[in-house]
Amino acid sequence: MLYRYLILLIIFSQFSCNNKKPIRGVVSENAMVVTAREEASKIGIEILKKGGNAFDAMVATELALAVAYPYAGNIGGGGFMVYRKNNGDTGALDYREKAPMGATKDMYLDKNGDVIKGLSTVGGLAVGVPGTVAGMFEVYEKFGSLPIEEIFEPVIKLALKGVIVTKKQEARLKQYYPQINNQNTFWDGEREKEFEKAKLWMKTWKENDTIKYPALANTLKKIMQNGKKEFYEGETAKKLVNFIQKNGGIITMEDLELYKPKWRDPIVFEYDDLKIISMSPPSSGGICLEQIMKMINPFDLESYGHNSVDYIKVLVEAERRAYADRSFYLGDPDFNEIPYKEITSQKYLSDRMKGFSFSTPTLSKDLNPGSINISESNETTHYSILDQFGNSVSATTTLNGAYGSKLYSDELGFFLNNEMDDFSSKPGVPNMFGLIGAKANSIEPGKRMLSSMTPTIIEKNNELYMVLGTPGGSTIITSVLQNILNVHEFGMTMQEAVNAARFHHQWLPDVVLFETTGFNKSVVDKLEKDGYKTYFDSSKISSKVEGILVLNDGKIEGGADKRGDDKAIGF
Numbered sequence: 413m414l415y416r417y418l419i420l421l422i423i424f425s426q427f428s429c430n431n432k433k434p435i436r437g438v439v440s441e442n443a444m445v446v447t448a449r450e451e452a453s454k455i456g457i458e459i460l461k462k463g464g465n466a467f468d469a470m471v472a473t474e475l476a477l478a479v480a481y482p483y484a485g486n487i488g489g490g491g492f493m494v495y496r497k498n499n500g501d502t503g504a505l506d507y508r509e510k511a512p513m514g515a516t517k518d519m520y521l522d523k524n525g526d527v528i529k530g531l532s533t534v535g536g537l538a539v540g541v542p543g544t545v546a547g548m549f550e551v552y553e554k555f556g557s558l559p560i561e562e563i564f565e566p567v568i569k570l571a572l573k574g575v576i577v578t579k580k581q582e583a584r585l586k587q588y589y590p591q592i593n594n595q596n597t598f599w600d601g602e603r604e605k606e607f608e609k610a611k612l613w614m615k616t617w618k619e620n621d622t623i624k625y626p627a628l629a630n631t632l633k634k635i636m637q638n639g640k641k642e643f644y645e646g647e648t649a650k651k652l653v654n655f656i657q658k659n660g661g662i663i664t665m666e667d668l669e670l671y672k673p674k675w676r677d678p679i680v681f682e683y684d685d686l687k688i689i690s691m692s693p694p695s696s697g698g699i700c701l702e703q704i705m706k707m708i709n710p711f712d713l714e715s716y717g718h719n720s721v722d723y724i725k726v727l728v729e730a731e732r733r734a735y736a737d738r739s740f741y742l743g744d745p746d747f748n749e750i751p752y753k754e755i756t757s758q759k760y761l762s763d764r765m766k767g768f769s770f771s772t773p774t775l776s777k778d779l780n781p782g783s784i785n786i787s788e789s790n791e792t793t794h795y796s797i798l799d800q801f802g803n804s805v806s807a808t809t810t811l812n813g814a815y816g817s818k819l820y821s822d823e824l825g826f827f828l829n830n831e832m833d834d835f836s837s838k839p840g841v842p843n844m845f846g847l848i849g850a851k852a853n854s855i856e857p858g859k860r861m862l863s864s865m866t867p868t869i870i871e872k873n874n875e876l877y878m879v880l881g882t883p884g885g886s887t888i889i890t891s892v893l894q895n896i897l898n899v900h901e902f903g904m905t906m907q908e909a910v911n912a913a914r915f916h917h918q919w920l921p922d923v924v925l926f927e928t929t930g931f932n933k934s935v936v937d938k939l940e941k942d943g944y945k946t947y948f949d950s951s952k953i954s955s956k957v958e959g960i961l962v963l964n965d966g967k968i969e970g971g972a973d974k975r976g977d978d979k980a981i982g983f
Protein backbone atom coordinates (compact mmCIF):
# COMPACT_ATOMS: atom_id res chain seq x y z
CA MET A 413 0.00 0.00 0.00
CA LEU A 414 2.74 2.35 1.03
CA TYR A 415 4.60 1.36 -2.12
CA ARG A 416 1.59 2.25 -4.30
CA TYR A 417 1.21 5.53 -2.48
CA LEU A 418 4.86 6.39 -3.14
CA ILE A 419 4.53 5.61 -6.84
CA LEU A 420 1.45 7.81 -7.06
CA LEU A 421 3.31 10.57 -5.25
CA ILE A 422 6.24 10.35 -7.68
CA ILE A 423 3.91 10.39 -10.70
CA PHE A 424 2.00 13.33 -9.27
CA SER A 425 5.12 15.32 -8.45
CA GLN A 426 6.54 14.68 -11.94
CA PHE A 427 3.24 15.72 -13.45
CA SER A 428 3.14 18.93 -11.47
CA CYS A 429 6.79 19.71 -12.38
CA ASN A 430 6.27 19.10 -16.08
CA ASN A 431 3.07 20.99 -15.87
CA LYS A 432 4.87 24.25 -15.15
CA LYS A 433 3.45 26.62 -17.70
CA PRO A 434 6.10 27.54 -20.25
CA ILE A 435 6.81 31.22 -20.74
CA ARG A 436 6.46 31.86 -24.43
CA GLY A 437 7.52 34.95 -26.30
CA VAL A 438 5.44 36.27 -29.17
CA VAL A 439 3.89 33.41 -31.14
CA SER A 440 2.64 33.88 -34.67
CA GLU A 441 1.78 31.93 -37.78
CA ASN A 442 3.73 33.40 -40.67
CA ALA A 443 6.60 35.74 -39.99
CA MET A 444 8.65 37.33 -37.22
CA VAL A 445 11.07 40.20 -36.73
CA VAL A 446 12.99 40.55 -33.45
CA THR A 447 15.19 43.59 -32.84
CA ALA A 448 16.49 45.89 -30.14
CA ARG A 449 13.72 48.48 -30.68
CA GLU A 450 10.02 48.27 -31.34
CA GLU A 451 10.24 50.92 -34.08
CA ALA A 452 12.73 48.79 -36.05
CA SER A 453 10.76 45.55 -35.58
CA LYS A 454 7.63 47.36 -36.79
CA ILE A 455 9.32 48.65 -39.93
CA GLY A 456 10.72 45.19 -40.68
CA ILE A 457 7.36 43.49 -40.25
CA GLU A 458 5.56 46.12 -42.35
CA ILE A 459 7.95 45.38 -45.21
CA LEU A 460 7.03 41.69 -44.94
CA LYS A 461 3.32 42.49 -44.79
CA LYS A 462 3.69 44.45 -48.02
CA GLY A 463 4.96 41.27 -49.64
CA GLY A 464 8.68 41.95 -49.24
CA ASN A 465 11.00 39.11 -48.30
CA ALA A 466 13.42 38.68 -45.38
CA PHE A 467 16.17 40.44 -47.33
CA ASP A 468 14.05 43.51 -48.05
CA ALA A 469 13.11 43.49 -44.37
CA MET A 470 16.77 43.16 -43.40
CA VAL A 471 17.74 46.34 -45.25
CA ALA A 472 14.83 48.30 -43.76
CA THR A 473 15.45 46.93 -40.26
CA GLU A 474 19.18 47.62 -40.31
CA LEU A 475 18.57 51.22 -41.41
CA ALA A 476 15.71 51.63 -38.93
CA LEU A 477 18.07 50.59 -36.12
CA ALA A 478 20.47 53.35 -37.22
CA VAL A 479 17.60 55.75 -36.50
CA ALA A 480 15.89 54.16 -33.49
CA TYR A 481 18.97 52.75 -31.76
CA PRO A 482 21.97 55.00 -32.49
CA TYR A 483 23.77 53.38 -29.56
CA ALA A 484 24.68 50.52 -31.91
CA GLY A 485 22.45 50.60 -34.99
CA ASN A 486 24.38 52.37 -37.67
CA ILE A 487 25.34 53.42 -41.12
CA GLY A 488 28.79 54.35 -39.80
CA GLY A 489 29.75 50.81 -38.78
CA GLY A 490 29.54 47.28 -40.14
CA GLY A 491 28.31 43.76 -39.48
CA PHE A 492 27.74 40.19 -40.52
CA MET A 493 24.72 38.32 -41.83
CA VAL A 494 23.91 34.63 -42.17
CA TYR A 495 20.92 33.63 -44.27
CA ARG A 496 18.95 30.52 -45.11
CA LYS A 497 16.54 30.60 -48.02
CA ASN A 498 13.34 28.60 -48.08
CA ASN A 499 14.96 26.10 -50.49
CA GLY A 500 17.65 25.36 -47.91
CA ASP A 501 20.43 27.41 -49.56
CA THR A 502 22.63 29.11 -47.01
CA GLY A 503 25.22 31.84 -47.17
CA ALA A 504 26.87 34.67 -45.28
CA LEU A 505 27.70 38.30 -45.93
CA ASP A 506 30.69 40.08 -44.40
CA TYR A 507 30.11 43.84 -44.30
CA ARG A 508 32.72 44.31 -41.62
CA GLU A 509 34.75 47.53 -41.52
CA LYS A 510 38.31 47.60 -42.84
CA ALA A 511 41.50 49.30 -41.76
CA PRO A 512 42.21 52.35 -43.95
CA MET A 513 45.13 52.05 -46.42
CA GLY A 514 47.15 54.46 -44.28
CA ALA A 515 46.91 52.18 -41.22
CA THR A 516 50.07 50.64 -39.82
CA LYS A 517 50.82 47.84 -37.38
CA ASP A 518 52.07 50.24 -34.70
CA MET A 519 49.64 53.10 -35.23
CA TYR A 520 48.38 52.98 -31.63
CA LEU A 521 51.82 52.66 -29.99
CA ASP A 522 54.04 55.38 -28.53
CA LYS A 523 57.77 55.55 -29.20
CA ASN A 524 58.44 53.08 -26.40
CA GLY A 525 56.12 50.60 -28.07
CA ASP A 526 53.36 50.99 -25.47
CA VAL A 527 49.69 51.27 -26.39
CA ILE A 528 48.44 54.87 -26.20
CA LYS A 529 45.24 54.67 -24.24
CA GLY A 530 42.10 55.77 -26.08
CA LEU A 531 43.61 56.11 -29.55
CA SER A 532 41.90 52.98 -30.91
CA THR A 533 38.65 53.55 -29.02
CA VAL A 534 37.67 57.23 -29.37
CA GLY A 535 38.05 59.87 -32.05
CA GLY A 536 38.94 59.81 -35.73
CA LEU A 537 41.83 57.34 -35.62
CA ALA A 538 39.58 54.68 -34.07
CA VAL A 539 37.30 54.62 -37.11
CA GLY A 540 37.37 51.69 -39.55
CA VAL A 541 36.08 52.15 -43.12
CA PRO A 542 32.29 51.63 -42.70
CA GLY A 543 30.64 48.66 -44.41
CA THR A 544 26.95 48.91 -43.55
CA VAL A 545 25.67 50.88 -46.55
CA ALA A 546 27.60 48.71 -49.05
CA GLY A 547 26.39 45.60 -47.20
CA MET A 548 22.76 46.64 -47.46
CA PHE A 549 23.02 47.31 -51.20
CA GLU A 550 24.79 44.00 -51.71
CA VAL A 551 21.90 42.17 -50.01
CA TYR A 552 19.31 44.18 -51.88
CA GLU A 553 20.92 43.67 -55.28
CA LYS A 554 21.21 39.91 -54.79
CA PHE A 555 17.94 39.10 -53.06
CA GLY A 556 15.73 42.18 -52.75
CA SER A 557 12.28 42.21 -54.31
CA LEU A 558 10.59 45.52 -53.48
CA PRO A 559 11.43 48.88 -55.09
CA ILE A 560 14.22 50.53 -53.06
CA GLU A 561 11.94 53.48 -52.21
CA GLU A 562 9.50 51.19 -50.41
CA ILE A 563 12.35 50.02 -48.20
CA PHE A 564 13.92 53.40 -47.44
CA GLU A 565 10.82 55.56 -47.14
CA PRO A 566 9.46 54.20 -43.83
CA VAL A 567 12.91 54.67 -42.30
CA ILE A 568 13.23 58.24 -43.57
CA LYS A 569 9.73 58.91 -42.23
CA LEU A 570 10.74 57.56 -38.83
CA ALA A 571 13.84 59.77 -38.76
CA LEU A 572 11.73 62.84 -39.53
CA LYS A 573 8.93 61.97 -37.11
CA GLY A 574 11.42 61.10 -34.40
CA VAL A 575 11.85 58.34 -31.85
CA ILE A 576 10.66 58.42 -28.26
CA VAL A 577 13.40 58.13 -25.63
CA THR A 578 12.98 55.09 -23.37
CA LYS A 579 14.04 54.94 -19.74
CA LYS A 580 16.99 52.72 -20.62
CA GLN A 581 18.03 55.05 -23.43
CA GLU A 582 17.93 58.03 -21.05
CA ALA A 583 20.30 56.19 -18.74
CA ARG A 584 22.66 55.18 -21.56
CA LEU A 585 22.83 58.71 -22.93
CA LYS A 586 23.52 60.12 -19.48
CA GLN A 587 26.47 57.79 -19.15
CA TYR A 588 27.98 58.75 -22.51
CA TYR A 589 27.28 62.52 -22.85
CA PRO A 590 30.68 63.54 -21.49
CA GLN A 591 32.56 61.30 -23.93
CA ILE A 592 30.38 62.23 -26.90
CA ASN A 593 30.85 65.91 -26.17
CA ASN A 594 34.58 65.55 -25.66
CA GLN A 595 35.09 63.82 -28.95
CA ASN A 596 33.12 66.23 -31.07
CA THR A 597 35.54 69.08 -30.86
CA PHE A 598 37.37 69.99 -34.04
CA TRP A 599 41.11 70.40 -33.81
CA ASP A 600 43.57 72.18 -36.03
CA GLY A 601 46.95 70.66 -35.29
CA GLU A 602 47.73 71.23 -31.65
CA ARG A 603 45.30 74.05 -31.16
CA GLU A 604 41.56 73.90 -30.83
CA LYS A 605 40.22 75.83 -33.80
CA GLU A 606 36.49 75.48 -33.65
CA PHE A 607 34.47 74.31 -30.75
CA GLU A 608 31.71 72.65 -32.62
CA LYS A 609 29.99 69.90 -30.70
CA ALA A 610 27.47 67.40 -31.94
CA LYS A 611 24.48 69.68 -31.46
CA LEU A 612 21.92 66.89 -31.40
CA TRP A 613 23.55 65.48 -28.29
CA MET A 614 24.02 68.77 -26.44
CA LYS A 615 20.52 68.55 -25.03
CA THR A 616 20.02 66.22 -22.09
CA TRP A 617 17.34 63.90 -23.45
CA LYS A 618 14.83 62.50 -20.98
CA GLU A 619 12.45 59.58 -21.05
CA ASN A 620 9.43 60.28 -23.33
CA ASP A 621 11.19 63.09 -25.21
CA THR A 622 11.13 62.68 -28.99
CA ILE A 623 14.46 62.86 -30.81
CA LYS A 624 14.14 63.82 -34.47
CA TYR A 625 16.90 63.02 -36.94
CA PRO A 626 16.49 65.39 -39.94
CA ALA A 627 20.18 65.21 -40.92
CA LEU A 628 20.11 61.42 -40.99
CA ALA A 629 16.84 61.52 -42.94
CA ASN A 630 18.54 63.74 -45.50
CA THR A 631 21.56 61.43 -45.79
CA LEU A 632 19.31 58.38 -46.18
CA LYS A 633 17.27 60.15 -48.83
CA LYS A 634 20.41 60.89 -50.85
CA ILE A 635 21.54 57.26 -50.51
CA MET A 636 18.11 56.07 -51.64
CA GLN A 637 18.27 58.35 -54.69
CA ASN A 638 21.92 57.84 -55.68
CA GLY A 639 22.65 54.35 -54.38
CA LYS A 640 25.71 53.25 -52.42
CA LYS A 641 27.90 55.56 -54.54
CA GLU A 642 26.50 58.45 -52.53
CA PHE A 643 28.14 57.07 -49.39
CA TYR A 644 31.37 55.79 -50.96
CA GLU A 645 32.07 58.30 -53.74
CA GLY A 646 29.50 61.10 -53.72
CA GLU A 647 28.76 64.22 -51.74
CA THR A 648 28.18 62.25 -48.52
CA ALA A 649 31.54 60.50 -48.96
CA LYS A 650 33.36 63.84 -49.31
CA LYS A 651 31.69 65.27 -46.21
CA LEU A 652 32.42 62.11 -44.28
CA VAL A 653 36.11 62.04 -45.16
CA ASN A 654 36.44 65.71 -44.34
CA PHE A 655 34.75 65.15 -40.98
CA ILE A 656 36.88 62.14 -40.04
CA GLN A 657 40.12 63.84 -41.04
CA LYS A 658 39.23 67.00 -39.12
CA ASN A 659 38.94 64.76 -36.11
CA GLY A 660 42.35 63.17 -36.46
CA GLY A 661 41.37 60.22 -38.66
CA ILE A 662 43.18 58.94 -41.74
CA ILE A 663 40.31 57.58 -43.87
CA THR A 664 40.49 58.91 -47.45
CA MET A 665 38.16 58.98 -50.47
CA GLU A 666 40.20 56.10 -51.86
CA ASP A 667 39.47 54.01 -48.74
CA LEU A 668 35.74 54.55 -49.22
CA GLU A 669 35.91 53.76 -52.93
CA LEU A 670 37.86 50.57 -52.24
CA TYR A 671 35.39 49.23 -49.70
CA LYS A 672 33.55 46.07 -50.81
CA PRO A 673 31.47 43.67 -48.73
CA LYS A 674 32.19 39.95 -49.26
CA TRP A 675 30.01 36.88 -49.57
CA ARG A 676 31.54 34.14 -47.44
CA ASP A 677 30.82 30.48 -46.86
CA PRO A 678 29.31 30.17 -43.40
CA ILE A 679 30.70 27.78 -40.79
CA VAL A 680 28.50 24.65 -40.76
CA PHE A 681 28.72 21.81 -38.25
CA GLU A 682 26.56 19.32 -36.39
CA TYR A 683 25.64 18.99 -32.74
CA ASP A 684 23.40 16.02 -31.98
CA ASP A 685 20.57 16.32 -34.50
CA LEU A 686 21.13 20.02 -35.09
CA LYS A 687 22.89 21.60 -38.04
CA ILE A 688 24.43 24.89 -36.95
CA ILE A 689 25.13 27.56 -39.57
CA SER A 690 27.13 30.47 -38.25
CA MET A 691 29.52 33.28 -39.19
CA SER A 692 32.92 32.56 -40.66
CA PRO A 693 36.10 34.68 -40.35
CA PRO A 694 36.79 37.54 -40.08
CA SER A 695 34.41 36.75 -37.25
CA SER A 696 35.62 34.23 -34.72
CA GLY A 697 31.99 33.51 -33.81
CA GLY A 698 31.29 30.42 -35.90
CA ILE A 699 34.66 28.73 -35.37
CA CYS A 700 34.69 29.31 -31.60
CA LEU A 701 31.09 28.10 -31.36
CA GLU A 702 32.02 24.97 -33.31
CA GLN A 703 35.07 24.33 -31.14
CA ILE A 704 33.12 24.76 -27.90
CA MET A 705 30.16 22.67 -29.03
CA LYS A 706 32.40 19.85 -30.22
CA MET A 707 34.29 19.92 -26.92
CA ILE A 708 31.12 19.75 -24.82
CA ASN A 709 29.18 17.30 -27.00
CA PRO A 710 30.55 14.12 -25.31
CA PHE A 711 29.21 15.30 -21.91
CA ASP A 712 25.68 14.55 -20.75
CA LEU A 713 24.83 18.18 -20.06
CA GLU A 714 21.10 17.62 -19.62
CA SER A 715 21.71 15.26 -16.71
CA TYR A 716 23.88 17.82 -14.89
CA GLY A 717 21.03 20.37 -14.88
CA HIS A 718 20.84 23.93 -16.18
CA ASN A 719 23.44 26.28 -14.63
CA SER A 720 24.60 23.53 -12.24
CA VAL A 721 28.19 23.26 -11.03
CA ASP A 722 29.15 20.51 -13.47
CA TYR A 723 27.40 22.19 -16.40
CA ILE A 724 29.23 25.46 -15.74
CA LYS A 725 32.57 23.65 -15.38
CA VAL A 726 32.27 21.83 -18.71
CA LEU A 727 31.29 25.00 -20.58
CA VAL A 728 33.92 27.15 -18.89
CA GLU A 729 36.72 24.73 -19.69
CA ALA A 730 35.67 24.42 -23.33
CA GLU A 731 35.32 28.22 -23.60
CA ARG A 732 38.76 28.74 -22.06
CA ARG A 733 40.34 26.51 -24.68
CA ALA A 734 38.44 28.00 -27.62
CA TYR A 735 39.24 31.61 -26.67
CA ALA A 736 42.93 30.73 -26.26
CA ASP A 737 42.90 29.41 -29.84
CA ARG A 738 40.97 32.44 -31.02
CA SER A 739 43.74 34.75 -29.91
CA PHE A 740 46.41 32.88 -31.89
CA TYR A 741 44.79 31.49 -34.98
CA LEU A 742 42.01 33.80 -36.00
CA GLY A 743 42.01 36.97 -38.07
CA ASP A 744 40.97 38.20 -41.51
CA PRO A 745 41.05 35.17 -43.86
CA ASP A 746 42.08 37.44 -46.74
CA PHE A 747 45.35 38.11 -44.90
CA ASN A 748 45.91 34.83 -43.00
CA GLU A 749 45.82 31.13 -43.62
CA ILE A 750 43.34 29.98 -40.97
CA PRO A 751 43.87 26.34 -39.95
CA TYR A 752 40.12 25.78 -39.81
CA LYS A 753 40.08 22.02 -40.44
CA GLU A 754 42.80 21.39 -37.90
CA ILE A 755 41.38 23.43 -35.03
CA THR A 756 37.84 22.15 -35.48
CA SER A 757 38.66 18.45 -35.94
CA GLN A 758 37.06 16.23 -33.29
CA LYS A 759 40.43 14.61 -32.57
CA TYR A 760 42.14 17.95 -31.91
CA LEU A 761 39.29 19.13 -29.71
CA SER A 762 39.03 15.88 -27.75
CA ASP A 763 42.78 16.08 -27.13
CA ARG A 764 42.38 19.67 -26.01
CA MET A 765 39.78 18.58 -23.42
CA LYS A 766 41.95 15.73 -22.15
CA GLY A 767 43.26 17.84 -19.29
CA PHE A 768 39.68 18.53 -18.14
CA SER A 769 38.69 17.35 -14.70
CA PHE A 770 35.58 17.99 -12.60
CA SER A 771 37.77 18.41 -9.53
CA THR A 772 40.38 21.01 -10.59
CA PRO A 773 40.18 23.88 -13.06
CA THR A 774 42.75 24.19 -15.84
CA LEU A 775 44.54 27.44 -15.13
CA SER A 776 44.58 29.84 -18.08
CA LYS A 777 48.21 30.67 -17.38
CA ASP A 778 49.02 27.04 -18.10
CA LEU A 779 47.24 27.28 -21.42
CA ASN A 780 49.04 30.53 -22.20
CA PRO A 781 50.35 33.32 -19.98
CA GLY A 782 48.86 36.83 -19.63
CA SER A 783 46.85 38.95 -17.25
CA ILE A 784 44.26 41.59 -18.05
CA ASN A 785 41.07 43.39 -17.09
CA ILE A 786 37.75 43.59 -18.83
CA SER A 787 36.87 47.24 -19.34
CA GLU A 788 34.08 49.60 -20.46
CA SER A 789 30.59 48.68 -21.55
CA ASN A 790 29.98 48.31 -25.27
CA GLU A 791 27.31 47.99 -27.85
CA THR A 792 26.32 46.13 -30.91
CA THR A 793 22.90 44.96 -31.96
CA HIS A 794 21.40 41.84 -33.45
CA TYR A 795 18.16 41.16 -35.33
CA SER A 796 16.53 37.96 -36.47
CA ILE A 797 13.99 37.76 -39.30
CA LEU A 798 11.84 34.94 -40.64
CA ASP A 799 9.56 35.83 -43.54
CA GLN A 800 6.24 34.35 -44.63
CA PHE A 801 8.03 32.50 -47.47
CA GLY A 802 10.36 30.65 -45.08
CA ASN A 803 13.53 32.70 -45.73
CA SER A 804 15.51 33.66 -42.66
CA VAL A 805 18.15 36.26 -41.88
CA SER A 806 20.34 36.52 -38.81
CA ALA A 807 22.36 39.73 -38.68
CA THR A 808 24.59 41.40 -36.12
CA THR A 809 25.69 44.98 -36.70
CA THR A 810 27.84 47.30 -34.68
CA LEU A 811 29.68 50.54 -34.05
CA ASN A 812 31.78 48.44 -31.61
CA GLY A 813 31.68 50.52 -28.41
CA ALA A 814 28.57 52.35 -27.26
CA TYR A 815 28.10 55.18 -29.81
CA GLY A 816 31.30 53.87 -31.45
CA SER A 817 34.18 56.36 -31.56
CA LYS A 818 31.70 58.86 -30.05
CA LEU A 819 32.26 60.96 -33.19
CA TYR A 820 28.92 62.19 -34.48
CA SER A 821 28.55 64.20 -37.66
CA ASP A 822 25.82 66.78 -37.14
CA GLU A 823 25.76 67.41 -40.85
CA LEU A 824 25.35 63.76 -41.87
CA GLY A 825 23.44 62.66 -38.78
CA PHE A 826 25.27 59.53 -37.64
CA PHE A 827 27.92 58.14 -35.31
CA LEU A 828 31.15 56.55 -36.55
CA ASN A 829 32.49 53.23 -35.36
CA ASN A 830 35.59 52.54 -33.25
CA GLU A 831 36.07 49.10 -34.78
CA MET A 832 39.85 49.56 -35.09
CA ASP A 833 40.02 48.52 -31.43
CA ASP A 834 39.04 44.99 -32.48
CA PHE A 835 42.52 44.61 -33.97
CA SER A 836 45.33 43.58 -31.70
CA SER A 837 47.20 46.89 -31.24
CA LYS A 838 50.10 45.01 -29.68
CA PRO A 839 50.52 41.24 -29.21
CA GLY A 840 49.38 40.20 -25.75
CA VAL A 841 47.81 43.57 -24.84
CA PRO A 842 44.04 43.27 -24.37
CA ASN A 843 41.51 45.33 -26.30
CA MET A 844 38.38 46.83 -24.73
CA PHE A 845 36.84 43.36 -24.36
CA GLY A 846 39.94 42.02 -22.63
CA LEU A 847 40.65 39.98 -25.76
CA ILE A 848 44.23 39.28 -26.68
CA GLY A 849 45.50 38.86 -30.21
CA ALA A 850 48.61 38.01 -32.13
CA LYS A 851 49.92 38.42 -35.66
CA ALA A 852 46.79 36.97 -37.29
CA ASN A 853 44.87 39.99 -36.02
CA SER A 854 47.55 42.67 -36.24
CA ILE A 855 46.75 45.91 -38.08
CA GLU A 856 47.43 45.95 -41.84
CA PRO A 857 46.10 48.31 -44.52
CA GLY A 858 42.80 47.11 -45.96
CA LYS A 859 42.49 44.25 -43.44
CA ARG A 860 39.34 43.43 -41.49
CA MET A 861 39.57 43.28 -37.72
CA LEU A 862 38.65 40.02 -35.96
CA SER A 863 35.13 39.92 -34.59
CA SER A 864 33.13 37.81 -32.14
CA MET A 865 29.79 38.41 -33.83
CA THR A 866 27.89 35.15 -34.17
CA PRO A 867 24.72 35.49 -36.25
CA THR A 868 23.46 31.91 -36.37
CA ILE A 869 20.75 29.83 -38.01
CA ILE A 870 19.98 26.24 -36.98
CA GLU A 871 18.29 23.41 -38.86
CA LYS A 872 16.74 20.30 -37.35
CA ASN A 873 15.84 17.43 -39.68
CA ASN A 874 16.75 19.66 -42.60
CA GLU A 875 14.08 22.19 -41.62
CA LEU A 876 14.59 25.64 -40.19
CA TYR A 877 14.63 25.44 -36.38
CA MET A 878 16.16 28.54 -34.83
CA VAL A 879 17.47 31.99 -35.81
CA LEU A 880 19.49 33.83 -33.19
CA GLY A 881 22.34 36.14 -32.29
CA THR A 882 23.33 38.87 -29.89
CA PRO A 883 25.59 41.81 -29.15
CA GLY A 884 28.01 41.55 -26.21
CA GLY A 885 31.60 41.77 -27.48
CA SER A 886 33.55 38.76 -26.32
CA THR A 887 30.45 37.38 -24.55
CA ILE A 888 28.55 37.05 -27.84
CA ILE A 889 29.82 33.55 -28.59
CA THR A 890 29.11 32.16 -25.13
CA SER A 891 25.66 33.77 -25.00
CA VAL A 892 24.67 32.27 -28.37
CA LEU A 893 25.99 28.93 -27.12
CA GLN A 894 23.94 29.02 -23.92
CA ASN A 895 20.78 30.00 -25.76
CA ILE A 896 21.12 27.05 -28.12
CA LEU A 897 21.75 24.69 -25.19
CA ASN A 898 18.88 26.17 -23.18
CA VAL A 899 16.48 25.14 -25.92
CA HIS A 900 18.14 21.95 -27.10
CA GLU A 901 19.37 20.41 -23.83
CA PHE A 902 16.95 21.87 -21.32
CA GLY A 903 13.75 22.15 -23.34
CA MET A 904 13.22 25.86 -22.76
CA THR A 905 11.01 28.01 -24.94
CA MET A 906 12.77 30.72 -26.95
CA GLN A 907 11.73 33.34 -24.42
CA GLU A 908 12.84 31.27 -21.42
CA ALA A 909 16.16 30.61 -23.13
CA VAL A 910 16.65 34.33 -23.70
CA ASN A 911 15.61 35.18 -20.14
CA ALA A 912 17.88 32.61 -18.45
CA ALA A 913 20.90 33.91 -16.53
CA ARG A 914 24.24 33.75 -18.40
CA PHE A 915 27.87 33.21 -17.54
CA HIS A 916 31.07 33.56 -19.53
CA HIS A 917 34.75 32.63 -19.64
CA GLN A 918 37.24 33.83 -22.27
CA TRP A 919 40.56 32.26 -21.24
CA LEU A 920 41.95 35.60 -20.05
CA PRO A 921 41.25 37.01 -17.58
CA ASP A 922 40.94 33.71 -15.77
CA VAL A 923 37.56 34.39 -14.17
CA VAL A 924 34.04 33.10 -14.64
CA LEU A 925 31.86 36.12 -15.27
CA PHE A 926 28.23 35.85 -14.08
CA GLU A 927 25.15 37.97 -14.46
CA THR A 928 24.27 39.30 -11.04
CA THR A 929 20.90 37.62 -10.73
CA GLY A 930 19.70 34.13 -11.47
CA PHE A 931 22.53 31.99 -10.15
CA ASN A 932 22.26 29.74 -7.17
CA LYS A 933 24.59 30.81 -4.34
CA SER A 934 25.49 27.23 -3.49
CA VAL A 935 26.59 26.65 -7.11
CA VAL A 936 28.86 29.68 -7.04
CA ASP A 937 30.25 28.77 -3.60
CA LYS A 938 31.10 25.28 -4.83
CA LEU A 939 32.83 26.63 -7.96
CA GLU A 940 34.92 28.94 -5.80
CA LYS A 941 35.74 26.13 -3.41
CA ASP A 942 36.92 24.07 -6.38
CA GLY A 943 39.30 26.80 -7.49
CA TYR A 944 37.31 28.92 -9.97
CA LYS A 945 37.56 32.70 -9.64
CA THR A 946 34.12 34.24 -10.01
CA TYR A 947 33.06 37.76 -10.88
CA PHE A 948 29.54 39.21 -10.94
CA ASP A 949 28.70 42.07 -13.25
CA SER A 950 25.66 42.06 -15.52
CA SER A 951 26.93 45.05 -17.48
CA LYS A 952 29.96 43.04 -18.63
CA ILE A 953 27.70 40.40 -20.15
CA SER A 954 26.07 42.93 -22.41
CA SER A 955 24.40 40.33 -24.59
CA LYS A 956 20.81 40.87 -25.67
CA VAL A 957 19.67 37.81 -27.57
CA GLU A 958 17.03 38.04 -30.29
CA GLY A 959 15.80 34.57 -31.19
CA ILE A 960 13.18 32.89 -33.36
CA LEU A 961 12.18 29.27 -32.77
CA VAL A 962 10.04 27.13 -35.07
CA LEU A 963 7.63 25.18 -32.86
CA ASN A 964 6.43 21.59 -33.37
CA ASP A 965 3.07 22.77 -34.72
CA GLY A 966 4.78 24.97 -37.32
CA LYS A 967 4.06 28.22 -35.49
CA ILE A 968 6.99 30.50 -34.70
CA GLU A 969 8.07 32.00 -31.41
CA GLY A 970 10.02 35.24 -31.15
CA GLY A 971 12.06 35.75 -27.99
CA ALA A 972 13.21 39.33 -27.43
CA ASP A 973 15.67 40.16 -24.67
CA LYS A 974 14.06 42.02 -21.78
CA ARG A 975 17.46 43.21 -20.62
CA GLY A 976 16.92 45.93 -23.24
CA ASP A 977 13.91 47.56 -24.93
CA ASP A 978 13.90 44.69 -27.40
CA LYS A 979 10.78 43.61 -29.21
CA ALA A 980 9.47 40.66 -31.21
CA ILE A 981 6.65 41.33 -33.66
CA GLY A 982 5.02 38.69 -35.81
CA PHE A 983 1.97 38.07 -37.95
Ligand code: DON
Binds near residue numbers: 834
Ligand atom coordinates in the same frame (compact mmCIF):
# COMPACT_ATOMS: atom_id res chain seq x y z
O1 DON B 1 33.01 42.56 -33.63
C1 DON B 1 33.04 42.41 -32.42
O2 DON B 1 33.22 41.35 -31.88
C2 DON B 1 32.78 43.61 -31.55
N1 DON B 1 33.07 44.81 -32.27
C3 DON B 1 31.37 43.55 -31.08
C4 DON B 1 31.02 44.67 -30.16
C5 DON B 1 29.84 44.39 -29.33
O3 DON B 1 29.24 43.35 -29.41
C6 DON B 1 29.50 45.40 -28.36
N2 DON B 1 28.23 45.09 -27.75
N3 DON B 1 27.90 44.88 -26.67
